[in-house]
Amino acid sequence: MVRDADFPPGWTYNPSSWPQRIPLVALAVVGFVMAAYLALYQVHVIPSVWEPFFGDGSVVILNSPVSRALPVSDAALGAFGYIADALAGIFGSTRRWKTMPWLVILFGIFVGPLGGVSVLLVILQPVLYDSWCTICLATAVISVVMIGPAMDEVLASLQHLQRERRAGRSVWRAFWGLPETTHQMPALARR
Amino acid sequence: MWPHLLCTAIGAWLMAAPQVLSYGEPARTNDHIVGPLLFTFGCTAMFQSVRGVRWVNVPIGAWLVAAPLFLGYRGNAMVNDIVAGFSTIILASIRGEIRQQFGGGWRILLQSRRR
Numbered sequence: 300m301v302r303d304a305d306f307p308p309g310w311t312y313n314p315s316s317w318p319q320r321i322p323l324v325a326l327a328v329v330g331f332v333m334a335a336y337l338a339l340y341q342v343h344v345i346p347s348v349w350e351p352f353f354g355d356g357s358v359v360i361l362n363s364p365v366s367r368a369l370p371v372s373d374a375a376l377g378a379f380g381y382i383a384d385a386l387a388g389i390f391g392s393t394r395r396w397k398t399m400p401w402l403v404i405l406f407g408i409f410v411g412p413l414g415g416v417s418v419l420l421v422i423l424q425p426v427l428y429d430s431w432c433t434i435c436l437a438t439a440v441i442s443v444v445m446i447g448p449a450m451d452e453v454l455a456s457l458q459h460l461q462r463e464r465r466a467g468r469s470v471w472r473a474f475w476g477l478p479e480t481t482h483q484m485p486a487l488a489r490r
Numbered sequence: 491m492w493p494h495l496l497c498t499a500i501g502a503w504l505m506a507a508p509q510v511l512s513y514g515e516p517a518r519t520n521d522h523i524v525g526p527l528l529f530t531f532g533c534t535a536m537f538q539s540v541r542g543v544r545w546v547n548v549p550i551g552a553w554l555v556a557a558p559l560f561l562g563y564r565g566n567a568m569v570n571d572i573v574a575g576f577s578t579i580i581l582a583s584i585r586g587e588i589r590q591q592f593g594g595g596w597r598i599l600l601q602s603r604r605r
Contacts, residue, residue: 309593314539418530425505425522443530447537451592454539458593 305394307455308462314452315396315403323410323445324388330441331381333434337361337374353431360424360432373420377438380413384445396455398476407453410445417442493581494535497547500574500581501529507570517567520557524550528578535582538590544582551578 305313313319340348341361350357360366366373387406391399417439424431463473472479504525508518528550535544554575558568 307593309591311589311591414530418526421526422523426519439526443533446530447534447540447543450534451537451539454592454596454599457599461599 307396307458310455313393313396314455315391316393319448319452320388323449324385326441326445327381327384327388330438331378331385333438333441334374334377334381337434337438338372338378341366341372341374348434350433352433356424356430357432357434359428359430360435363428365420365423365427374435377413377417380409380416383409384413388449396452397459400456400460400474400476403452403456404474407449410442410449414442414446491536491538491586493584493586494532494541494544497532497544497578497581498529498536499532500578501525501527501532504528504571504574508567511566511570513563513565513567513570516561517558517563517571520561521567521571524554524557532582538588539592539595541585541588542596544585547578547582551575551582554578 305316307314336345337348339345348357348361361374369376371379384406387402387409391402396403421436421439424435460470460473464470468479502525504521507525508514508521528547531543531546531550534540535542535547552575554571557571557575558564
């Protein structure tokens with residue numbers, strides 16, 4: 300087998316290769332460190348927060364009702380999100396678009412909505428509180444930058460599932476990366 | 491890629507513009523909402539496999555051009571938003587180079603099976 304066998308059919312590269320995935324995992328780790336720092340401030344482990352540009356902006360934002368709307372603070376939730384991104388990005392081989400579609404799609408779900416929530420929080424900062432928070436903005440940039448490069452792998456997995464369905468095989472088994480059963484009926488009934 | 495990088499920059503500028511050019515409501519809130527959206531879709535559209543996301547920025551740019559009329563503001567804010575809006579419409583309409591191939595892309599997922 301040549302290396303090109305890892306490319307999805309009709310693709311000029313492999314979206315599950317390490318050069319495609321490592322930068323995303325690295326971004327998620329940086330995002331985690333920043334979010335964890337903010338979360339530690341929110342639970343008063345750290346007494347003050349670094350804010351070079353916007354005066355008491357970070358203090359206002361990080362103590363706002365929105366940031367405490369849920370049982371866990373928004374930064375703590377963000378930190379969990381970045382951990383989820385990093386784990387879902389690192390696991391699996393360089394053929395995982397084909398062998399583990401469930402993980403690739405889960406990765407896409409973590410990256411996409413987390414990015415969306417970050418953008419929403421950025422919009423709320425000036426609109427509701429007339430303030431900005433530097434590190435919050437930095438984490439949001441990280442979340443947004445991750446969306447585009449994460450989606451190609453999701454596309455490859457979805458195309459793989461579509462091919463399996465068209466070949467009359469079980470999408471369910473393909474989704475979980477299970478081997479084809481020998482005596483399986485063509486999956487006409489599944490649609 | 492570069493037209494969408496510029497859209498991203500316009501989005502970032504809109505977040506800062508109310509303070510830099512010192513204009514107030516309602517343009518201020520409008521730009522604080524539109525800026526992050528432009529930034530997000532521009533930044534995402536930079537990547538080849540999801541280049542189609544650029545089209546989302548066209549109606550957003552159109553809203554920027556129309557907003558002074560609908561929300562009733564003038565001066566710096568109006569000029570800024572109209573220039574930013576037209577620039578966005580033009581830039582988002584440019585596809586830019588796509589070197590990679592993606593097995594038919596997202597579109598193929600919506601196609602029904604050919605017989």
